[in-house]
Amino acid sequence: MPSQLAELAARMDRLHEFDREPVHPDKLQGAGRFAALFAGEHIAATEFVIGAFFVLHGVTARDLLLGLLVGNLLAVLSWTFICCPIAVETRLTLYWYLRRIAGPSLTFLYNVANALLYCILAGAMISVSATAIGLGLRIPTPALTDFLPNSAAWVLLTIGLGLLFTVLAVVGFTAVSRFAGVCSPWLFMIFLAGAIATLPSLGVRPDLSNLWSVLETRVWNGRAVAGQEPFGFWQIAFFAWFANLAMHIGLSDMALFRYAKRWWYGIFSATGIFPGHYMAWICSGLMVAAVDRNLDPGRMAYHAAGLAGVLAVAIAGWTTANPTLYRAGLALQSVTPDWPRWKLTLYTGIVTSILACFPVFFVRLLDYVAIYGLVLMPIGAVVLTEHWIFPRLGIPQFQAEREKLALNWKVLLVWVGSLAVSLILPLHLFFRWLPCYLFAIALYVGLNWKRRVSQ
Amino acid sequence: MWLASLGLVIGLWAAVSFFWGVMGEQAYRNWLFVGTVVWFVLATLGNRTRT
Numbered sequence: 001m002p003s004q005l006a007e008l009a010a011r012m013d014r015l016h017e018f019d020r021e022p023v024h025p026d027k028l029q030g031a032g033r034f035a036a037l038f039a040g041e042h043i044a045a046t047e048f049v050i051g052a053f054f055v056l057h058g059v060t061a062r063d064l065l066l067g068l069l070v071g072n073l074l075a076v077l078s079w080t081f082i083c084c085p086i087a088v089e090t091r092l093t094l095y096w097y098l099r100r101i102a103g104p105s106l107t108f109l110y111n112v113a114n115a116l117l118y119c120i121l122a123g124a125m126i127s128v129s130a131t132a133i134g135l136g137l138r139i140p141t142p143a144l145t146d147f148l149p150n151s152a153a154w155v156l157l158t159i160g161l162g163l164l165f166t167v168l169a170v171v172g173f174t175a176v177s178r179f180a181g182v183c184s185p186w187l188f189m190i191f192l193a194g195a196i197a198t199l200p201s202l203g204v205r206p207d208l209s210n211l212w213s214v215l216e217t218r219v220w221n222g223r224a225v226a227g228q229e230p231f232g233f234w235q236i237a238f239f240a241w242f243a244n245l246a247m248h249i250g251l252s253d254m255a256l257f258r259y260a261k262r263w264w265y266g267i268f269s270a271t272g273i274f275p276g277h278y279m280a281w282i283c284s285g286l287m288v289a290a291v292d293r294n295l296d297p298g299r300m301a302y303h304a305a306g307l308a309g310v311l312a313v314a315i316a317g318w319t320t321a322n323p324t325l326y327r328a329g330l331a332l333q334s335v336t337p338d339w340p341r342w343k344l345t346l347y348t349g350i351v352t353s354i355l356a357c358f359p360v361f362f363v364r365l366l367d368y369v370a371i372y373g374l375v376l377m378p379i380g381a382v383v384l385t386e387h388w389i390f391p392r393l394g395i396p397q398f399q400a401e402r403e404k405l406a407l408n409w410k411v412l413l414v415w416v417g418s419l420a421v422s423l424i425l426p427l428h429l430f431f432r433w434l435p436c437y438l439f440a441i442a443l444y445v446g447l448n449w450k451r452r453v454s455q
Numbered sequence: 456m457w458l459a460s461l462g463l464v465i466g467l468w469a470a471v472s473f474f475w476g477v478m479g480e481q482a483y484r485n486w487l488f489v490g491t492v493v494w495f496v497l498a499t500l501g502n503r504t505r506t
Contacts (some may be wrong), residue, residue, distance in 0.1 A: 182495065182499060186495070189463040189467060189494075193466045193470035197473050197483060200474060206474065206476055306483075306487060306488065307488050308484070308487045308488045308490075311491065
Protein backbone atom coordinates (compact mmCIF):
# COMPACT_ATOMS: atom_id res chain seq x y z
CA MET A 1 0.00 0.00 0.00
CA PRO A 2 2.74 2.58 0.90
CA SER A 3 4.58 1.80 -2.34
CA GLN A 4 1.34 2.22 -4.34
CA LEU A 5 0.79 5.56 -2.66
CA ALA A 6 4.35 6.63 -3.47
CA GLU A 7 3.80 5.64 -7.11
CA LEU A 8 0.56 7.66 -7.26
CA ALA A 9 2.35 10.60 -5.66
CA ALA A 10 5.14 10.38 -8.25
CA ARG A 11 2.52 10.53 -11.02
CA MET A 12 1.02 13.61 -9.45
CA ASP A 13 4.47 15.22 -9.32
CA ARG A 14 4.80 14.71 -13.06
CA LEU A 15 1.47 16.48 -13.59
CA HIS A 16 2.61 19.52 -11.63
CA GLU A 17 6.11 19.44 -13.10
CA PHE A 18 5.60 22.66 -15.05
CA ASP A 19 5.36 24.79 -11.89
CA ARG A 20 7.91 22.97 -9.79
CA GLU A 21 10.41 25.85 -9.76
CA PRO A 22 9.78 29.13 -7.91
CA VAL A 23 8.34 31.88 -10.10
CA HIS A 24 11.06 33.73 -12.01
CA PRO A 25 11.34 37.49 -11.19
CA ASP A 26 10.48 38.51 -14.76
CA LYS A 27 7.11 36.77 -14.47
CA LEU A 28 5.95 38.82 -11.46
CA GLN A 29 2.70 40.77 -11.80
CA GLY A 30 1.77 44.25 -10.63
CA ALA A 31 -1.04 45.45 -8.37
CA GLY A 32 -3.53 46.15 -11.19
CA ARG A 33 -3.40 42.56 -12.35
CA PHE A 34 -4.44 41.24 -8.92
CA ALA A 35 -7.16 43.84 -8.48
CA ALA A 36 -8.63 42.81 -11.87
CA LEU A 37 -8.22 39.11 -11.19
CA PHE A 38 -10.19 39.22 -7.95
CA ALA A 39 -12.76 41.68 -9.33
CA GLY A 40 -13.54 39.13 -12.06
CA GLU A 41 -14.17 36.34 -9.53
CA HIS A 42 -16.37 35.82 -6.50
CA ILE A 43 -19.75 36.17 -8.22
CA ALA A 44 -20.82 32.56 -8.40
CA ALA A 45 -24.17 30.80 -8.65
CA THR A 46 -23.96 30.03 -4.96
CA GLU A 47 -24.26 33.77 -4.10
CA PHE A 48 -27.96 33.47 -5.07
CA VAL A 49 -28.38 30.87 -2.34
CA ILE A 50 -26.08 32.12 0.43
CA GLY A 51 -27.51 35.64 0.73
CA ALA A 52 -31.03 34.20 0.65
CA PHE A 53 -30.21 31.74 3.43
CA PHE A 54 -29.25 34.59 5.75
CA VAL A 55 -32.82 35.90 5.44
CA LEU A 56 -34.24 32.45 6.13
CA HIS A 57 -32.04 32.14 9.21
CA GLY A 58 -33.63 35.25 10.65
CA VAL A 59 -30.63 37.52 10.96
CA THR A 60 -31.35 41.19 11.70
CA ALA A 61 -30.40 43.92 9.21
CA ARG A 62 -27.83 45.44 11.58
CA ASP A 63 -26.20 42.07 12.33
CA LEU A 64 -26.07 41.24 8.64
CA LEU A 65 -24.44 44.48 7.53
CA LEU A 66 -21.95 44.56 10.41
CA GLY A 67 -21.29 40.82 10.35
CA LEU A 68 -20.55 40.79 6.63
CA LEU A 69 -18.34 43.87 7.01
CA VAL A 70 -16.27 42.34 9.80
CA GLY A 71 -16.14 38.83 8.30
CA ASN A 72 -15.15 39.97 4.84
CA LEU A 73 -12.55 42.31 6.31
CA LEU A 74 -11.07 39.38 8.25
CA ALA A 75 -11.01 37.34 5.03
CA VAL A 76 -9.16 40.12 3.19
CA LEU A 77 -6.70 40.42 6.10
CA SER A 78 -6.15 36.66 6.02
CA TRP A 79 -5.16 36.90 2.35
CA THR A 80 -3.03 39.97 3.08
CA PHE A 81 -1.15 38.86 6.17
CA ILE A 82 -1.05 35.06 5.84
CA CYS A 83 -1.51 33.74 2.30
CA CYS A 84 0.20 36.39 0.18
CA PRO A 85 3.33 36.86 2.34
CA ILE A 86 4.00 33.09 2.42
CA ALA A 87 3.45 32.87 -1.35
CA VAL A 88 5.78 35.81 -2.03
CA GLU A 89 8.52 34.45 0.23
CA THR A 90 8.40 30.95 -1.31
CA ARG A 91 7.22 31.74 -4.88
CA LEU A 92 5.76 28.21 -4.91
CA THR A 93 2.31 26.68 -5.18
CA LEU A 94 0.87 25.07 -2.05
CA TYR A 95 1.36 21.72 -3.79
CA TRP A 96 5.13 21.99 -3.98
CA TYR A 97 5.61 23.71 -0.64
CA LEU A 98 3.46 21.13 1.12
CA ARG A 99 5.42 18.37 -0.59
CA ARG A 100 8.63 19.57 1.07
CA ILE A 101 6.88 19.61 4.46
CA ALA A 102 4.54 16.62 4.37
CA GLY A 103 5.99 14.34 1.70
CA PRO A 104 4.59 13.33 -1.68
CA SER A 105 2.12 10.73 -0.41
CA LEU A 106 0.34 13.10 1.93
CA THR A 107 0.27 15.77 -0.78
CA PHE A 108 -1.48 13.21 -2.96
CA LEU A 109 -4.08 12.47 -0.26
CA TYR A 110 -4.66 16.20 0.14
CA ASN A 111 -5.30 16.57 -3.58
CA VAL A 112 -7.79 13.70 -3.66
CA ALA A 113 -9.69 15.17 -0.70
CA ASN A 114 -9.69 18.51 -2.51
CA ALA A 115 -11.03 16.87 -5.69
CA LEU A 116 -13.94 15.22 -3.88
CA LEU A 117 -14.86 18.49 -2.19
CA TYR A 118 -14.69 20.26 -5.56
CA CYS A 119 -17.08 17.68 -7.08
CA ILE A 120 -19.67 18.36 -4.37
CA LEU A 121 -19.31 22.12 -4.84
CA ALA A 122 -19.74 21.78 -8.60
CA GLY A 123 -22.83 19.61 -7.92
CA ALA A 124 -24.35 22.41 -5.83
CA MET A 125 -23.71 24.88 -8.65
CA ILE A 126 -25.43 22.58 -11.15
CA SER A 127 -28.42 22.34 -8.77
CA VAL A 128 -28.67 26.16 -8.68
CA SER A 129 -28.69 26.29 -12.50
CA ALA A 130 -31.32 23.54 -12.53
CA THR A 131 -33.70 25.74 -10.51
CA ALA A 132 -33.62 28.28 -13.36
CA ILE A 133 -34.16 25.76 -16.15
CA GLY A 134 -36.77 23.94 -14.03
CA LEU A 135 -38.78 27.15 -13.78
CA GLY A 136 -39.40 27.08 -17.53
CA LEU A 137 -40.13 23.35 -17.52
CA ARG A 138 -42.38 23.62 -14.43
CA ILE A 139 -40.21 21.25 -12.42
CA PRO A 140 -40.50 22.08 -8.70
CA THR A 141 -37.34 22.98 -6.79
CA PRO A 142 -36.70 20.69 -3.79
CA ALA A 143 -37.86 21.98 -0.42
CA LEU A 144 -35.43 22.99 2.32
CA THR A 145 -36.22 19.74 4.13
CA ASP A 146 -35.47 17.52 1.10
CA PHE A 147 -32.23 15.56 1.33
CA LEU A 148 -33.15 13.17 -1.49
CA PRO A 149 -34.49 14.09 -4.96
CA ASN A 150 -38.14 15.13 -4.80
CA SER A 151 -39.11 13.93 -8.27
CA ALA A 152 -37.91 11.94 -11.26
CA ALA A 153 -38.07 15.14 -13.31
CA TRP A 154 -35.56 16.83 -10.95
CA VAL A 155 -33.20 13.85 -11.30
CA LEU A 156 -33.44 13.96 -15.11
CA LEU A 157 -32.96 17.73 -15.14
CA THR A 158 -29.88 17.82 -12.89
CA ILE A 159 -28.23 14.83 -14.59
CA GLY A 160 -29.00 16.26 -18.03
CA LEU A 161 -27.68 19.69 -17.10
CA GLY A 162 -24.63 18.19 -15.36
CA LEU A 163 -23.79 16.12 -18.43
CA LEU A 164 -24.26 19.14 -20.69
CA PHE A 165 -21.87 21.21 -18.54
CA THR A 166 -19.45 18.28 -18.53
CA VAL A 167 -19.48 17.92 -22.31
CA LEU A 168 -18.97 21.68 -22.68
CA ALA A 169 -16.06 21.52 -20.22
CA VAL A 170 -14.56 18.62 -22.20
CA VAL A 171 -14.81 20.23 -25.62
CA GLY A 172 -14.19 23.84 -24.73
CA PHE A 173 -12.86 24.45 -21.25
CA THR A 174 -10.77 27.46 -22.34
CA ALA A 175 -13.63 29.03 -24.30
CA VAL A 176 -16.01 28.64 -21.34
CA SER A 177 -13.41 30.17 -19.02
CA ARG A 178 -13.08 33.17 -21.32
CA PHE A 179 -16.87 33.42 -21.49
CA ALA A 180 -16.97 33.35 -17.65
CA GLY A 181 -14.71 36.41 -17.60
CA VAL A 182 -17.17 38.21 -19.89
CA CYS A 183 -20.10 37.22 -17.65
CA SER A 184 -18.73 38.46 -14.35
CA PRO A 185 -19.54 42.24 -14.59
CA TRP A 186 -22.93 41.43 -16.14
CA LEU A 187 -23.80 39.05 -13.30
CA PHE A 188 -23.01 41.77 -10.79
CA MET A 189 -25.27 44.18 -12.70
CA ILE A 190 -28.13 41.63 -12.65
CA PHE A 191 -27.77 41.23 -8.87
CA LEU A 192 -27.82 44.99 -8.39
CA ALA A 193 -30.65 45.69 -10.87
CA GLY A 194 -32.72 42.81 -9.46
CA ALA A 195 -32.30 44.09 -5.90
CA ILE A 196 -33.26 47.66 -6.86
CA ALA A 197 -36.29 46.40 -8.77
CA THR A 198 -37.59 44.34 -5.83
CA LEU A 199 -37.66 47.36 -3.50
CA PRO A 200 -41.11 48.63 -4.63
CA SER A 201 -42.71 45.21 -4.04
CA LEU A 202 -41.25 45.25 -0.53
CA GLY A 203 -42.85 48.63 0.10
CA VAL A 204 -39.83 50.94 -0.18
CA ARG A 205 -40.87 54.48 -1.19
CA PRO A 206 -39.14 56.16 -4.17
CA ASP A 207 -37.52 58.73 -1.83
CA LEU A 208 -36.05 55.84 0.26
CA SER A 209 -37.42 57.45 3.42
CA ASN A 210 -38.63 54.09 4.81
CA LEU A 211 -35.77 51.94 3.43
CA TRP A 212 -34.23 51.02 6.78
CA SER A 213 -37.57 50.23 8.36
CA VAL A 214 -38.52 47.95 5.44
CA LEU A 215 -35.16 46.18 5.63
CA GLU A 216 -35.64 45.61 9.36
CA THR A 217 -39.23 44.43 9.17
CA ARG A 218 -39.67 42.73 5.80
CA VAL A 219 -36.22 41.44 4.85
CA TRP A 220 -33.78 40.83 7.71
CA ASN A 221 -36.40 40.93 10.46
CA GLY A 222 -34.75 38.64 13.02
CA ARG A 223 -37.33 35.85 12.59
CA ALA A 224 -36.05 32.54 11.21
CA VAL A 225 -38.39 30.49 9.02
CA ALA A 226 -39.58 27.15 10.40
CA GLY A 227 -36.83 24.56 10.57
CA GLN A 228 -33.96 27.07 10.21
CA GLU A 229 -31.68 27.87 13.12
CA PRO A 230 -31.58 31.60 14.05
CA PHE A 231 -28.34 33.39 13.11
CA GLY A 232 -26.79 36.45 14.73
CA PHE A 233 -23.80 38.73 14.15
CA TRP A 234 -21.16 36.11 14.95
CA GLN A 235 -22.56 33.44 12.62
CA ILE A 236 -22.59 35.94 9.77
CA ALA A 237 -19.11 37.28 10.53
CA PHE A 238 -17.61 33.79 10.79
CA PHE A 239 -19.38 32.59 7.66
CA ALA A 240 -18.06 35.53 5.62
CA TRP A 241 -14.57 34.88 7.02
CA PHE A 242 -14.50 31.15 6.25
CA ALA A 243 -16.43 31.20 2.96
CA ASN A 244 -13.05 31.06 1.20
CA LEU A 245 -11.12 29.46 4.07
CA ALA A 246 -9.40 26.91 1.84
CA MET A 247 -8.10 29.75 -0.32
CA HIS A 248 -6.69 32.15 2.32
CA ILE A 249 -6.05 30.36 5.63
CA GLY A 250 -5.84 27.04 3.75
CA LEU A 251 -3.29 28.70 1.40
CA SER A 252 -4.66 27.39 -1.94
CA ASP A 253 -4.25 30.89 -3.34
CA MET A 254 -0.47 30.64 -3.03
CA ALA A 255 -0.82 29.50 -6.65
CA LEU A 256 -1.99 33.04 -7.54
CA PHE A 257 0.03 35.15 -5.13
CA ARG A 258 3.38 33.54 -5.94
CA TYR A 259 3.32 35.95 -8.91
CA ALA A 260 2.79 39.05 -6.69
CA LYS A 261 5.52 41.70 -6.68
CA ARG A 262 4.76 42.77 -3.10
CA TRP A 263 3.73 40.80 0.00
CA TRP A 264 0.70 43.03 0.67
CA TYR A 265 -1.10 42.38 -2.64
CA GLY A 266 -3.56 40.17 -0.76
CA ILE A 267 -5.39 43.41 0.01
CA PHE A 268 -6.65 43.34 -3.59
CA SER A 269 -8.86 40.37 -2.70
CA ALA A 270 -11.19 43.14 -1.45
CA THR A 271 -12.02 44.01 -5.07
CA GLY A 272 -13.75 40.64 -5.43
CA ILE A 273 -14.87 39.92 -1.89
CA PHE A 274 -16.86 43.08 -1.25
CA PRO A 275 -18.89 43.00 -4.50
CA GLY A 276 -19.37 39.20 -4.34
CA HIS A 277 -19.69 38.43 -0.66
CA TYR A 278 -21.20 41.71 0.50
CA MET A 279 -23.25 43.36 -2.25
CA ALA A 280 -24.38 40.15 -3.99
CA TRP A 281 -25.39 38.47 -0.71
CA ILE A 282 -27.39 41.55 0.29
CA CYS A 283 -29.03 41.62 -3.17
CA SER A 284 -30.03 37.94 -3.05
CA GLY A 285 -31.45 38.54 0.42
CA LEU A 286 -33.71 41.25 -0.99
CA MET A 287 -34.73 38.95 -3.86
CA VAL A 288 -35.77 36.07 -1.59
CA ALA A 289 -37.71 38.42 0.69
CA ALA A 290 -39.69 39.58 -2.34
CA VAL A 291 -40.84 35.99 -3.10
CA ASP A 292 -42.16 35.30 0.41
CA ARG A 293 -38.86 33.80 1.60
CA ASN A 294 -39.15 30.89 -0.79
CA LEU A 295 -35.61 29.67 -1.54
CA ASP A 296 -35.76 29.02 -5.25
CA PRO A 297 -32.97 30.87 -7.09
CA GLY A 298 -34.68 30.54 -10.48
CA ARG A 299 -37.95 31.99 -9.23
CA MET A 300 -36.19 34.70 -7.20
CA ALA A 301 -34.21 35.85 -10.23
CA TYR A 302 -37.23 35.74 -12.54
CA HIS A 303 -39.30 37.82 -10.15
CA ALA A 304 -36.48 40.37 -9.76
CA ALA A 305 -35.04 40.53 -13.25
CA GLY A 306 -37.24 38.61 -15.68
CA LEU A 307 -35.65 36.48 -18.39
CA ALA A 308 -32.25 38.14 -17.85
CA GLY A 309 -32.39 37.00 -14.23
CA VAL A 310 -33.17 33.40 -15.19
CA LEU A 311 -30.27 33.51 -17.67
CA ALA A 312 -28.01 34.85 -14.92
CA VAL A 313 -28.79 31.92 -12.60
CA ALA A 314 -28.32 29.35 -15.36
CA ILE A 315 -25.09 30.92 -16.66
CA ALA A 316 -23.64 31.56 -13.20
CA GLY A 317 -24.05 27.86 -12.38
CA TRP A 318 -22.49 26.81 -15.64
CA THR A 319 -19.48 29.15 -15.64
CA THR A 320 -18.60 28.41 -12.03
CA ALA A 321 -19.08 24.64 -12.34
CA ASN A 322 -16.73 24.61 -15.37
CA PRO A 323 -13.42 25.44 -13.59
CA THR A 324 -14.51 23.40 -10.57
CA LEU A 325 -14.90 20.29 -12.75
CA TYR A 326 -11.53 21.03 -14.34
CA ARG A 327 -9.75 21.35 -10.98
CA ALA A 328 -11.33 18.15 -9.69
CA GLY A 329 -10.17 16.34 -12.84
CA LEU A 330 -6.65 17.73 -12.51
CA ALA A 331 -6.43 16.63 -8.89
CA LEU A 332 -7.48 13.09 -9.81
CA GLN A 333 -5.35 12.73 -12.93
CA SER A 334 -2.51 11.08 -11.03
CA VAL A 335 -4.73 8.11 -10.20
CA THR A 336 -5.24 7.37 -13.88
CA PRO A 337 -2.21 8.86 -15.64
CA ASP A 338 -2.85 7.10 -18.95
CA TRP A 339 -6.24 8.68 -19.35
CA PRO A 340 -6.49 11.80 -21.45
CA ARG A 341 -7.82 14.94 -19.78
CA TRP A 342 -11.16 14.75 -21.63
CA LYS A 343 -11.87 11.30 -20.26
CA LEU A 344 -11.12 12.33 -16.71
CA THR A 345 -13.27 15.47 -16.93
CA LEU A 346 -16.06 13.29 -18.34
CA TYR A 347 -15.94 10.81 -15.47
CA THR A 348 -15.61 13.59 -12.87
CA GLY A 349 -18.59 15.28 -14.50
CA ILE A 350 -20.69 12.11 -14.35
CA VAL A 351 -19.99 11.74 -10.61
CA THR A 352 -20.73 15.44 -10.09
CA SER A 353 -24.00 15.19 -12.05
CA ILE A 354 -25.14 12.31 -9.84
CA LEU A 355 -24.24 14.33 -6.72
CA ALA A 356 -26.19 17.29 -8.13
CA CYS A 357 -29.42 15.24 -7.99
CA PHE A 358 -29.25 15.21 -4.22
CA PRO A 359 -30.65 18.47 -2.89
CA VAL A 360 -28.82 18.00 0.42
CA PHE A 361 -25.71 19.76 -0.93
CA PHE A 362 -27.79 22.68 -2.16
CA VAL A 363 -30.24 23.07 0.73
CA ARG A 364 -27.43 22.63 3.29
CA LEU A 365 -24.95 24.77 1.37
CA LEU A 366 -23.91 26.90 4.36
CA ASP A 367 -22.98 23.81 6.37
CA TYR A 368 -21.16 22.32 3.38
CA VAL A 369 -19.08 25.50 2.90
CA ALA A 370 -18.13 25.30 6.60
CA ILE A 371 -17.13 21.65 6.32
CA TYR A 372 -15.18 22.28 3.09
CA GLY A 373 -13.03 24.91 4.81
CA LEU A 374 -12.72 22.86 7.99
CA VAL A 375 -11.40 19.77 6.18
CA LEU A 376 -8.60 21.64 4.38
CA MET A 377 -7.75 24.19 7.09
CA PRO A 378 -5.31 22.00 9.14
CA ILE A 379 -2.95 21.83 6.15
CA GLY A 380 -2.82 25.65 6.14
CA ALA A 381 -2.01 25.57 9.86
CA VAL A 382 0.85 23.12 9.27
CA VAL A 383 2.35 25.21 6.46
CA LEU A 384 2.08 28.45 8.48
CA THR A 385 3.77 26.77 11.47
CA GLU A 386 6.53 25.36 9.34
CA HIS A 387 7.12 28.63 7.51
CA TRP A 388 7.04 31.19 10.32
CA ILE A 389 7.05 29.46 13.71
CA PHE A 390 9.67 26.73 13.21
CA PRO A 391 12.52 29.13 12.30
CA ARG A 392 11.77 31.24 15.40
CA LEU A 393 11.79 28.16 17.65
CA GLY A 394 14.89 26.71 16.07
CA ILE A 395 13.07 23.66 14.68
CA PRO A 396 14.52 22.53 11.33
CA GLN A 397 12.07 22.95 8.44
CA PHE A 398 11.09 20.52 5.68
CA GLN A 399 11.54 17.23 7.50
CA ALA A 400 9.99 15.21 4.68
CA GLU A 401 12.38 16.68 2.13
CA ARG A 402 15.48 16.37 4.35
CA GLU A 403 14.77 12.79 5.37
CA LYS A 404 13.21 11.78 2.03
CA LEU A 405 9.98 10.71 3.73
CA ALA A 406 7.07 9.65 1.51
CA LEU A 407 4.67 10.65 4.26
CA ASN A 408 5.30 12.87 7.26
CA TRP A 409 3.14 11.11 9.85
CA LYS A 410 3.17 14.19 12.11
CA VAL A 411 1.34 16.22 9.46
CA LEU A 412 -1.15 13.38 8.98
CA LEU A 413 -1.69 13.20 12.73
CA VAL A 414 -2.29 16.97 12.91
CA TRP A 415 -4.75 16.78 10.01
CA VAL A 416 -6.74 13.84 11.40
CA GLY A 417 -6.41 15.02 15.02
CA SER A 418 -7.72 18.53 14.26
CA LEU A 419 -10.70 17.10 12.40
CA ALA A 420 -11.40 14.69 15.28
CA VAL A 421 -11.32 17.62 17.74
CA SER A 422 -13.67 19.59 15.47
CA LEU A 423 -16.16 16.71 15.66
CA ILE A 424 -16.38 16.79 19.45
CA LEU A 425 -16.11 20.53 20.08
CA PRO A 426 -19.34 21.76 21.71
CA LEU A 427 -19.51 24.81 19.44
CA HIS A 428 -21.61 25.90 16.47
CA LEU A 429 -20.21 24.40 13.25
CA PHE A 430 -19.24 27.86 11.97
CA PHE A 431 -17.01 28.59 14.98
CA ARG A 432 -15.15 25.30 15.14
CA TRP A 433 -12.44 26.02 12.60
CA LEU A 434 -10.69 28.74 14.63
CA PRO A 435 -9.97 26.75 17.82
CA CYS A 436 -9.09 23.75 15.63
CA TYR A 437 -6.68 25.91 13.64
CA LEU A 438 -4.92 27.01 16.83
CA PHE A 439 -5.00 23.42 18.08
CA ALA A 440 -3.39 22.24 14.82
CA ILE A 441 -0.58 24.80 15.19
CA ALA A 442 0.03 23.83 18.83
CA LEU A 443 -0.08 20.11 18.07
CA TYR A 444 2.35 20.42 15.15
CA VAL A 445 4.79 22.44 17.27
CA GLY A 446 4.40 19.91 20.11
CA LEU A 447 5.07 16.94 17.84
CA ASN A 448 8.25 18.59 16.54
CA TRP A 449 9.45 20.03 19.84
CA LYS A 450 11.93 17.21 20.42
CA ARG A 451 13.67 17.97 17.15
CA ARG A 452 14.42 21.45 18.51
CA VAL A 453 16.07 20.02 21.61
CA SER A 454 18.16 17.63 19.57
CA GLN A 455 19.44 20.53 17.48
CA MET B 456 -14.93 46.38 -23.09
CA TRP B 457 -15.63 50.02 -22.22
CA LEU B 458 -18.24 50.25 -24.98
CA ALA B 459 -19.86 47.07 -23.68
CA SER B 460 -20.41 48.83 -20.35
CA LEU B 461 -23.26 50.56 -22.14
CA GLY B 462 -25.22 47.31 -21.66
CA LEU B 463 -24.65 47.45 -17.91
CA VAL B 464 -25.68 51.12 -17.81
CA ILE B 465 -28.90 50.27 -19.69
CA GLY B 466 -29.73 47.54 -17.15
CA LEU B 467 -29.11 49.72 -14.11
CA TRP B 468 -30.94 52.67 -15.67
CA ALA B 469 -33.98 50.42 -16.28
CA ALA B 470 -33.93 49.16 -12.67
CA VAL B 471 -33.67 52.67 -11.20
CA SER B 472 -36.42 53.94 -13.55
CA PHE B 473 -38.69 51.10 -12.46
CA PHE B 474 -37.95 51.83 -8.81
CA TRP B 475 -38.84 55.52 -9.28
CA GLY B 476 -42.02 54.51 -11.05
CA VAL B 477 -41.19 56.10 -14.41
CA MET B 478 -41.07 52.70 -16.13
CA GLY B 479 -43.44 49.74 -15.95
CA GLU B 480 -42.39 46.26 -14.84
CA GLN B 481 -42.51 44.68 -18.29
CA ALA B 482 -40.60 47.58 -19.84
CA TYR B 483 -37.95 47.24 -17.11
CA ARG B 484 -37.56 43.54 -17.84
CA ASN B 485 -37.35 44.18 -21.58
CA TRP B 486 -34.70 46.87 -21.16
CA LEU B 487 -32.74 44.65 -18.80
CA PHE B 488 -32.74 41.97 -21.47
CA VAL B 489 -31.68 44.51 -24.10
CA GLY B 490 -28.81 45.58 -21.81
CA THR B 491 -27.84 41.92 -21.45
CA VAL B 492 -27.71 41.41 -25.22
CA VAL B 493 -25.73 44.65 -25.72
CA TRP B 494 -23.23 43.62 -23.06
CA PHE B 495 -22.67 40.13 -24.46
CA VAL B 496 -22.38 41.21 -28.08
CA LEU B 497 -19.98 44.09 -27.43
CA ALA B 498 -17.97 42.36 -24.71
CA THR B 499 -17.53 39.24 -26.83
CA LEU B 500 -16.49 41.29 -29.85
CA GLY B 501 -14.08 43.30 -27.68
CA ASN B 502 -12.58 40.10 -26.29
CA ARG B 503 -12.13 38.65 -29.76
CA THR B 504 -10.47 41.82 -31.06
CA ARG B 505 -7.92 41.74 -28.24
CA THR B 506 -6.96 38.12 -28.82
